[in-house]
Amino acid sequence: MFDRDFDGFMSDLGRIIQKYETAKAMGDFIYLEVSEYEELFDHYFSTGDFEQAISLIQSGCKAHPYAGSLSLKHAEVLLELGQLEQAEEWLDVAESLQPNDLQIVLNRADLLAMRDKHQQAIDLVNDRLRIASKEEAIELYIELADIYEDVEHYVEVIEALEALLKFHPKHVDALNRLWFAVELTGMYAKSIEIHQGLLDKDPYHEAAWFNIAQAHIGMENLKEAISALEFVLAINEGHDAASILCADLYVELQDYEKALALYHSVLELNLPNRDVFLRLANCYTMVNDVDEAKVYYRRCISLDPRNDEAFYGLGCCLLAEEKHEDCLSPLEKAVRLNRSNLDYSITLMEAYKELSDWELAISLLKDIVKDNSDNQRLMMELAMLYVEAGEVQDAIDWLEDCIELFPHEADFHFAHAVYCYTLGRRNQAIVSAEQGMLCDEQRASHWILSEPHMADDPLFANLLRT
Structure with a gap:
């Protein structure tokens, strides 16, 4: 019955739109009832066609100068367009x-x-609240929350929404916005108090239980959050957000079996979901079930071919299985999709190293260092990679560039000393080691002991003793 009524309404609206737009295109006059102007205006306004909405409502106000509802809509579209003086004039007419x-x-x-x-604006709303009916109060408190949000007074936003919920305890927008304000203020205890008040009147209020769970998460009370989420699921087992959030908490508590069960329950009740596939895959890696992890990473990719996390996870699984050739494609795809993620690039570099493809490994790490020019750890990684590849002179040259940029970084000086000593440049090694001692003598043992011949050299052995 409802569907037929809705279809009938849409066909009537379509008829009115066609009649109006045809007449307008031909320059013909068309008479419309006030209700038809209202329906047409709502259509154009809701679809963002403000030019048509303005043109229409101007005609409507001329045709029906005593229709306050049309004057009000005229004011609304002018407000939307920021034409405040004209909007105020039409509000006066409407009033x-x-x-x-x-x-x-x-x-x-x-x-x-x-x-x-x-x-x-706040005073105006509060004045009207004194004489408002219950239904009006709900809209006024929403307006009050809007105004306080506009000036970022989130404590007052919480107060306005709390008052609204006393009139309408299951107002979806109010419940969602209340949690947003709680997140911004950190008023988790207040949130629990408000929602507990709702539960005292209705123990089966699932949104209240859900918001209490989120408050407990904010307070790092994970077990209490899980308990609240279990109430949500007892009320509505199909509450996907609660199932996923509860499973995420079990992962955080390292209770992976319960997490897996919940993720699977979401899939059983719904269509395939890429986010759940990804969570399942990650969870399976945590219990070292690489085969199942690969299955769900691939399912995630089939639904979302640009999901960098899934490609990375799949590549890591293959790398863990020592399938070094196979892991390259998903890891390279992850890097292409998200070049800013260091973990992706570093893991791909490790895969290249496993295949002794030093040229690609060095090229990739050089790009990473270029994108992270202040990261001294990565700069040192590049020097060490040169050495692993047997390019000790390139490592020395690179470290000299690093020392120019960071002359007080002891590790660069000591690494330079070790690599020079490796190539038989003892005097150069002594100079670099002395510079390193001036920067941080505590780092000397780490580097000198890494090269056995150097550690046995009396001069450097003496450095260690000092």
């Missing part, structure tokens, strides 16, 4: 035609807020 209309108060409050007169 003269239908005084005490709640929407006029709400629009005036918006107008004041847009003029940065937030306190006046």
